[in-house]
Each structure stands twice: as C-alpha cells, then as structure tokens.
Amino acid sequence: DADVTQTPRNRITKTGKRIMLECSQTKGHDRMYWYRQDPGLGLRLIYYSFDVKDINKGEISDGYSVSRQAQAKFSLSLESAIPNQTALYFCATSDSARLAGVHEQFFGPGTRLTVL
Amino acid sequence: ELKVEQNPLFLSMQEGKNYTIYCNYSTTSDRLYWYRQDPGKSLESLFVLLSNGAVKQEGRLMASLDTKARLSTLHITAAVHDLSATYFCAVDVGSQGNLIFGKGTKLSVKP
Numbered sequence: 290d291a292d293v294t295q296t297p298r299n300r301i302t303k304t305g306k307r308i309m310l311e312c313s314q315t316k317g318h319d320r321m322y323w324y325r326q327d328p329g330l331g332l333r334l335i336y337y338s339f340d341v342k343d344i345n346k347g348e349i350s351d352g353y354s355v356s357r358q359a360q361a362k363f364s365l366s367l368e369s370a371i372p373n374q375t376a377l378y379f380c381a382t383s384d385s386a387r388l389a390g391v392h393e394q395f396f397g398p399g400t401r402l403t404v405l
Numbered sequence: 406e407l408k409v410e411q412n413p414l415f416l417s418m419q420e421g422k423n424y425t426i427y428c429n430y431s432t433t434s435d436r437l438y439w440y441r442q443d444p445g446k447s448l449e450s451l452f453v454l455l456s457n458g459a460v461k462q463e464g465r466l467m468a469s470l471d472t473k474a475r476l477s478t479l480h481i482t483a484a485v486h487d488l489s490a491t492y493f494c495a496v497d498v499g500s501q502g503n504l505i506f507g508k509g510t511k512l513s514v515k516p
Contacts, residue, residue: 329414329508331509332493337503339501347503379447379448390497391453392497394438394450398446398447
C-alpha cells in the first residue's frame with residue numbers, strides 16, 4: 290500500500306465551484322505540504338503544516354485554503370476554482386524527528402485538476 | 406529571493422553517452438535533494454546531499470554538492486533508455502525544512 294495517498298486522482302470541475310483535494314499518509318510523519326506543478330515551472334509550494342495546530346502559507350497560497358484534520362490528513366481546498374488553477378497537485382510529507390537537518394520529502398501520486 | 410536554476414532544461418542524449426546536469430542556487434545551503442519524475446507520475450527521491458563535498462552514487466547516476474560554489478551536479482554515465490525522466494533538484498532553505506525546487510531537466514535517452 291502507498292504511504293502517501295491522494296484523492297481524487299483526476300478531477301474536472303467548472304469555474305466557480307468549490308473543490309477539495311485530500312491527502313492521507315501512513316508514514317507517521319509530522320510535516321505535510323501541498324505543491325502545484327505546472328509545465329516548465331517546476332513545483333511551487335502552496336501551504337505547509339508542521340503539526341495539527343500549525344498551518345503556513347507557501348509561495349502561492351492565494352485562492353487556496355487548507356485543513357489539517359489529523360496528523361495523517363491534510364486537505365487542500367479551492368473555494369472558487371478558476372481555469373488558471375488547472376495543474377497537477379502533489380501532497381508531500383517529511384519527518385522532523387529524522388536525522389537532524391534532513392528534510393527529505395516524500396510525495397503522493399498527484400491529483401490532476403482541470404478547471405473549465 | 407532564492408533562485409534554483411537547473412541546466413539544461415531539456416537534454417536529448419544517445420545511449421552509452423555521458424552527461425552532467427547542473428543545479429545552481431543563490432543562497433547559502435548545505436542540504437540538497439535530487440528527485441526523479443517519470444511522465445504522469447510522482448516524484449521519487451534519488452539522493453540526499455548533506456554537506457560540502459558530499460557525493461552519492463546509485464547505478465549510472467552520481468550526485469555531488471559544492472556548497473561554496475552553490476552548485477550540485479547530477480552525472481549520468483553510459484546512459485540507458487530507462488533513465489529517461491525529468492530530474493529535479495531541491496534546495497533546503499533553512500531550519501524549517503522548506504524545499505525550493507528547480508524547474509527540472511527533462512532527459513530523453515535515445516537508442
């Protein structure tokens with residue numbers, strides 16, 4: 290079974306709709322992240338969370354919100370989707386208890402979102 | 406603003422040839438990660454480089470880190486088709502562990 294799972298894997302929605310992307314992990318990691326990937330732009334950080342009570346904005350948080358429901362669950366919401374939010378979205382995790390200074394991140398399979 | 410620049414962004418090479426992908430970054434960091442992404446797939450961790458002079462090797466890939474030059478390299482030896490993928494470097498920018506990714510190098514190995 291995958292350590293980091295994302296649902297849905299593919300989603301097509303219309304402009305103005307609210308949509309939620311979910312991420313779950315069984316790795317026992319405390320830190321979770323949401324990225325979007327656009328062709329030619331690499332990965333850009335949307336939000337990150339270091340524990341259930343900690344939420345931080347990333348580079349491109351406008352138009353997005355998140356919820357950390359439990360250590361293992363981190364959801365990304367688009368309150369009113371727009372076409373330029375069409376992208377591939379990745380959830381990632383890391384373990385702060387690992388060897389000091391090592392912040393290797395482990396990625397989920399991704400969600401392909403299309404906003405029409 | 407931290408910048409992470411990879412070059413080349415696209416690389417087409419023949420099987421059996423050697424080549425190097427470069428990752429330059431603009432701020433002090435002694436931790437750098439390399440990831441591989443196959444088309445339509447997730448990112449897979451390849452190498453974790455944690456200090457100046459660090460060198461890691463796995464099969465036909467070897468990664469190194471020069472923190473003074475703010476440069477990491479990913480060297481490909483005797484390329485094979487199975488290495489075709491997009492390779493990303495990511496720089497660790499501080500104690501919080503946030504990573505800044507390069508734009509990726511799309512490698513295509515042709516027979």
